[in-house]
Amino acid sequence: xxxxxxxxxxxxxxxxxxxxxxxxxxxxxxxxxxxxxxxxxxxxxxxxxxxxxxxxxxxxxxxxxxxxxxxxxxxxxxxxxxxxxxxxxxxxxxxxxxxxxxxxxxxxxxxxxxxxxxxxxxxxxxxxxxxxxxxxxxxxxxxxxxxxxxxxxxxxxxxxxxxxxxxxxxxxxxxxxxxxxxxxxxxxxxxxxxxxxxxxxxxxxxxxxxxxxxxxxxxxxxxxxxxxxxxxxxxxxxxxxxxxxxxxxxxxxxxxxxxxxxxxxxxxxxxxxxxxxxxxxxxxxxxxxxxxxxxxxxxxxxxxxxxxxxxxxxxxxxxxxxxxxxxxxxxxxxxxxxxxxxxxxxxxxxxxxxxxxxxxxxxxxxxxxxxxxxxxxxxxxxxxxxxxxxxxxxxxxxxxxxxxxxxxxxxxxxxxxxxxxxxxxxxxxxxxxxxxxxxxxxxx
Amino acid sequence: xxxxxxxxxxxxxxxxxxxxxxxxxxxxxxxxxxxxxxxxxxxxxxxxxxxxxxxxxxxxxxxxxxxxxxxxxxxxxxxxxxxxxxxxxxxxxxxxxxxxxxxxxxxxxxxxxxxxxxx
Numbered sequence: 001x002x003x004x005x006x007x008x009x010x011x012x013x014x015x016x017x018x019x020x021x022x023x024x025x026x027x028x029x030x031x032x033x034x035x036x037x038x039x040x041x042x043x044x045x046x047x048x049x050x051x052x053x054x055x056x057x058x059x060x061x062x063x064x065x066x067x068x069x070x071x072x073x074x075x076x077x078x079x080x081x082x083x084x085x086x087x088x089x090x091x092x093x094x095x096x097x098x099x100x101x102x103x104x105x106x107x108x109x110x111x112x113x114x115x116x117x118x119x120x121x122x123x124x125x126x127x128x129x130x131x132x133x134x135x136x137x138x139x140x141x142x143x144x145x146x147x148x149x150x151x152x153x154x155x156x157x158x159x160x161x162x163x164x165x166x167x168x169x170x171x172x173x174x175x176x177x178x179x180x181x182x183x184x185x186x187x188x189x190x191x192x193x194x195x196x197x198x199x200x201x202x203x204x205x206x207x208x209x210x211x212x213x214x215x216x217x218x219x220x221x222x223x224x225x226x227x228x229x230x231x232x233x234x235x236x237x238x239x240x241x242x243x244x245x246x247x248x249x250x251x252x253x254x255x256x257x258x259x260x261x262x263x264x265x266x267x268x269x270x271x272x273x274x275x276x277x278x279x280x281x282x283x284x285x286x287x288x289x290x291x292x293x294x295x296x297x298x299x300x301x302x303x304x305x306x307x308x309x310x311x312x313x314x315x316x317x318x319x320x321x322x323x324x325x326x327x328x329x330x331x332x333x334x335x336x337x338x339x340x341x342x343x344x345x346x347x348x349x350x351x352x353x354x355x356x357x358x359x360x361x362x363x364x365x366x367x368x369x370x371x372x373x374x375x376x377x378x379x380x381x382x383x384x385x386x387x388x389x390x391x392x393x394x395x396x397x398x399x400x401x402x403x404x405x406x407x408x409x410x411x412x413x414x415x416x417x418x419x420x421x422x423x424x425x426x427x428x429x430x431x432x433x434x435x436x437x438x439x440x441x442x443x444x
Numbered sequence: 445x446x447x448x449x450x451x452x453x454x455x456x457x458x459x460x461x462x463x464x465x466x467x468x469x470x471x472x473x474x475x476x477x478x479x480x481x482x483x484x485x486x487x488x489x490x491x492x493x494x495x496x497x498x499x500x501x502x503x504x505x506x507x508x509x510x511x512x513x514x515x516x517x518x519x520x521x522x523x524x525x526x527x528x529x530x531x532x533x534x535x536x537x538x539x540x541x542x543x544x545x546x547x548x549x550x551x552x553x554x555x556x557x558x559x560x561x562x563x
Contacts, residue, residue, distance in 0.1 A: 358479075
């Protein structure tokens with residue numbers, strides 16, 4: 001049955017895992033050792049140094065996170081039927097920092113985990129029993145997501161290295177997609193193309209950095225002393241942060257084990273696209289997509305961690321793809337702990353490397369922007385396809401209309417989540433119309 | 445001439461949004477957070493505008509660490525008024541972060557306020 005793909009029937013061990021992990025993430029956030037929100041991390045520096053109060057830091061955290069919980073995490077979870085980090089870990093960021101006592105933080109975190117697990121399960125069951133099943137319709141989303149996501153390296157190369165190289169990567173990727181479809185019909189068509197596209201982007205960036213360093217070498221004397229003065233405060237800040245995180249290595253290993261187990265349970269998608277892939281059971285594709293996504297986020301998470309002394313709750317997000325691919329939770333726990341240990345120990349070295357490779361750092365920003373643009377179109381188009389599957393022209397009118405309304409109102413819901421959220425609301429509207437005898441569900 | 449640097453995920457779009465205003469007394473250059481933090485500290489640039497998904501991570505993260513929270517302000521996903529930005533500039537804020545999907549709304553307000561102070 002199609003419902004099996006999206007139906008979130010959490011088993012008891014799954015529920016307990018989510019609740020325990022939320023308790024742990026809230027505790028880690030309380031200690032200001034890690035937060036999920038990349039924007040909150042920098043503000044933890046002043047808190048740790050005692051220049052900012054717990055209340056003020058909690059307020060910053062809430063201000064930067066609330067929109068993403070209600071505008072991205074919740075609609076994504078309802079739409080895909082799969083848990084996501086925005087829904088689970090942004091609230092535990094806030095609750096952990098907010099909690100005035102150490103013992104209260106895990107309790108609040110666990111309570112949030114329970115709310116999510118039981119609330120989402122109830123909402124999902126209810127939705128599947130309705131005459132207009134909008135959750136099954138939302139599975140339409142996965143084709144546009146997978147195929148448009150394939151193109152993100154082309155967009156990133158075009159933005160960073162111009163039209164000519166962007167065009168070359170575009171042609172290469174298209175050829176590889178056609179070739180894959182013809183030669184290996186069982187493999188996801190974009191798999192090879194995406195890998196080659198990402199490698200070309202990294203290649204261009206490294207080549208530019210190496211070339212520039214070679215060009216700058218003759219004047220390295222003056223440049224050396226100049227940047228030496230400026231690099232000093234940065235080096236000492238980065239060094240102190242890395243040392244702080246290393247001191248808590250065992251706790252981070254437990255956290256890594258938890259994150260990896262969560263991904264292994266197949267009830268969690270780490271990225272915007274992955275939720276829909278995990279919902280459809282396409283784990284290998286999900287792992288590939290999140291691995292590339294990691295390349296976009298690694299420099300950001302490393303830089304903010306080194307500048308603040310607080311790490312990412314999910315590390316560099318490498319634990320996600322590892323978890324999707326592993327056969328059982330025990331292996332996932334071991335692997336997750338190992339991944340986090342390596343990440344935390346390598347942080348200092350990664351920071352130095354990124355300092356020497358500004359184009360690579362730049363690439364990651366273009367990569368994230370490109371992922372956002374490709375997914376933005378894919379999710380919008382997929383949502384309209386879902387609206388069409390659900391209610392034909394009327395569905396498109398209601399869902400497209402709600403999306404446009406959000407735009408006109410200045411985007412209270414994050415753009416990425418606006419279309420799936422519109423499908424949810426549209427689905428409820430169509431069900432009400434059906435109940436009033438004003439609408440007949442479209443038969444697939 | 446106030447030198448504005450842009451950084452973060454939407455740095456090109458931010459610079460374009462400011463350039464489009466054609467303001468006198470403001471010069472905008474696409475930069476990066478790392479470069480901007482150094483140049484603001486050494487005084488070879490005056491202001492920094494950064495955009496990213498949250499409005500504070502990729503855009504401001506490094507600057508909060510290196511310049512201190514006192515010099516930085518995030519609008520998050522909100523949109524400030526001209527008066528609010530003026531007050532922040534008087535307060536000594538130099539680096540501003542905002543959300544990617546708010547660039548069109550926020551960047552012009554901040555750039556105009558900076559240009560207004562120069563005049």
